[in-house]
Amino acid sequence: MKRPVILFVTILVLFVACNDSHHKKNTTVTKVEPVAVQAPDFNADSAFYFVKAQTDFGPRVPNTEAHAKCAQFLQKQLEQYCDKVTVQHFVTHTYDGIKINGKNIIGSFFPEKERRVLLGAHWDSRPFADHDPDPANWNTPIDGANDGASGVGVLLEIARQLKEKNPTMGVDIIFFDAEDWGTPNSQNIEGDWWCLGSQHWAKNPHVAHYKADYGILLDMVGASNAKFMQEQHSTQFAAKVVNKVWAKAYQLGYKDYFLNIGSHPIIDDHYYVNKIAKIPMINIIHQDNSSSTGFTPTWHTLQDNISNIDRHTLYVVGTTVMAVLYEPM
Ligand code: AHN
Numbered sequence: 001m002k003r004p005v006i007l008f009v010t011i012l013v014l015f016v017a018c019n020d021s022h023h024k025k026n027t028t029v030t031k032v033e034p035v036a037v038q039a040p041d042f043n044a045d046s047a048f049y050f051v052k053a054q055t056d057f058g059p060r061v062p063n064t065e066a067h068a069k070c071a072q073f074l075q076k077q078l079e080q081y082c083d084k085v086t087v088q089h090f091v092t093h094t095y096d097g098i099k100i101n102g103k104n105i106i107g108s109f110f111p112e113k114e115r116r117v118l119l120g121a122h123w124d125s126r127p128f129a130d131h132d133p134d135p136a137n138w139n140t141p142i143d144g145a146n147d148g149a150s151g152v153g154v155l156l157e158i159a160r161q162l163k164e165k166n167p168t169m170g171v172d173i174i175f176f177d178a179e180d181w182g183t184p185n186s187q188n189i190e191g192d193w194w195c196l197g198s199q200h201w202a203k204n205p206h207v208a209h210y211k212a213d214y215g216i217l218l219d220m221v222g223a224s225n226a227k228f229m230q231e232q233h234s235t236q237f238a239a240k241v242v243n244k245v246w247a248k249a250y251q252l253g254y255k256d257y258f259l260n261i262g263s264h265p266i267i268d269d270h271y272y273v274n275k276i277a278k279i280p281m282i283n284i285i286h287q288d289n290s291s292s293t294g295f296t297p298t299w300h301t302l303q304d305n306i307s308n309i310d311r312h313t314l315y316v317v318g319t320t321v322m323a324v325l326y327e328p329m
């Protein structure tokens, strides 16, 4: 080689070597820093598919064929992802005297571990659209895309992710049945008629002496621009869990969804889990103080269908819950 070429090659080798050592140094520095376990990426399309798969069965009203078929679907999905699946059958009756066959469907990761988190949503849908603007629909069952299916869809996607990348603690995903056969506003009937599945489970957990460190319930987590306020029973029973989840959402940039304001108490599945099973469980629920029902305008109407589900809201909720699961307890 001629001298200028040798010089050029020498410079090039030196440059590459220097650059490489610089690179290595950087890598080493990153490695010694304490790195939090990275949560896997929540897939919003997959979650949306899980919501639609449920509404495609039609309204999941207890004692109907759609309800039975959807139960099979949910059980099969959880069997693909979880270490153990338990289907808890129960018989109860509704405020209007109908005997129903209910199923709480539970998927567990690491059932042997003592430190656990309980995640829940209800999988049934309301038998009557009693808040529909058209009175002709007041006895028609609803799809419950948001009211029911959205929470279940997010949790199925979380189950799929947990199988791929195990968390350190045990996790139980519970799909409560018969949440939504509660008394219509128009009728003044006393009694605990909402949340029949969670009431049954709280009195008879699927595992004797079941305990969990904390719980998170998802209810109506699929509408566009959803607003999650700090629901009063959640802060009353599980303030630490509320703070943990809202802080994580803030850190992830979701302050427009998770508002730092309190809101009125809701009787929902988490209420009975707190009250009866004594597990501190919060409710991530979309409340809307500008509407007369306290919920979205589609609540308990025929408009609660798949066309009103927004993938991004599913993503925000799923990403937040998973980030909480993958951070140290
Ligand atoms: C009451 O209206 C008392 N509870 C609402 C719980 C609920 C119904 N969540 C979804 N649908």
Ligand code: ZN
Pocket (backbone or CB within 6 Å): 126, 147, 180, 300
């Ligand atoms: Zn409902």
